[in-house]
Amino acid sequence: MLDPFRARPAVRNISAAALAFFTSATAWADPSPSRLRNAIDSIVSRPDFAAAFWGIEVRSLSTGRTLYARNAEKAFRPASNMKLVTTAAALDAYGPDARLRTTVETAGRLDGLGRVLGDVYLVGRGDPNLSARFTPGRPTAAFEEMADALVAAGIRRVEGRVIGHEGAFTGERRGSDWGWEDLAWWYGAEVSALSFADNVVEVSLKPGERVGDPAVLEAEPRHGCLTVSSSVTTAAAAPPAPEAPGGENETVSLLREPGSNDVRLAGHVPLGGKWEGRLAVGDPALCAARVFADVLEAKGIRVMGGVSTSSAPLPSDARVLATHDSPSIAEIVGVVNKKSQNLHAEMLLRLVGLKVKGEGSAAKSHE
Secondary structure, eight states: OOOTTSOOOOOOTHHHHHHHHHHHHTTOSSOOHHHHHHHHHHHHTSGGGTTOOOOEEEEOTTTOOEEEEESTTSOOOOGGGHHHHHHHHHHHHHOTTOOOEEEEEEOSEEOTTSEEESOEEEEOOSOTTOSSSSSTTOTTHHHHHHHHHHHHTTOOEESSOEEEEOTTBOSOSSOTTOOGGGTTBGGGOOOOSSOSGGGEEEEEEEOOSSTTSBOEEEEESOSSSSEEEEOOEEEOOOOOOOOBTTBSSOEEEEEOOTTOOEEEEEEEEETTOOEEEEEEOSSHHHHHHHHHHHHHHHTTOEEOSOEEEEOSOOOTTOEEEEEEEOOOHHHHHHHHHHHTOHHHHHHHHHHHHHHHHSOBSHHHHTO
């Protein structure tokens, strides 16, 4: 069974103490190496960190002189500490106040009947927070904002398709060293310039009324981003057991072919138990386009041509119908570093490449 809550290789939150220290250290007018050494050593020698292995190097920004070093020459697996480098690069490239703009565009004519005679593009430019993160309880708030602008412009019908455009990012959607077993879960979500709700569907299973009843399956968002089927049944209540990361005495297995959005769940959940999983969405731009099309329909705008995706250049005569601006880069960085959000870090990495090298790929971002 693949367990979405299994223990993950991670760096302890011990870096938080060090970062807090270094933040306060910047207030020193001229920290001497001995003062710096004593202060850092007092942190890393705490009994709580007896099993930790530290690698630290502190250099003066003005002179480049090494002020402190501990195992600085050793090779470490940096893990999520690398998010600090990625977010620093994003702040340097864009500045803390910059925002990322998602647009709705078309090259089709708007006729007197309120029809767009052509396709409508939902153009992603790397906003990682098209979700409920900054609008609690309203995951589609950004899409509703843009749909309202279309309604205000008199649009009542799209004769073509809603196309999720993700051409701002190129190259592989996944890291070259990601484990295949991670790709089904939220921490292995594909990267796209048009990403909705962290490219995740949250799935839960609860027991039925009686033993043998089908378990109750729920999935959010419900827009066809994943097709989840379940043969999970209700089992008798299990005796008390130590708290388990995946749920309460549940036995649920997941079958999903690589690259597929068809998920099958089997097994059982006991009376009084539950199972929850945050499943990654394949083809995130298509998911976003489907959600936006549903929002348009709910606002009274018919979409006649279905949904699709594209990375090709936009039509040269495309014009903007609606816009949505992301939170500031500083706020985006806060989510990445405080929540250790993998997808957002990968998106920022590609945004750095787009800004500095003119190509939104991981490869260009590493140059």
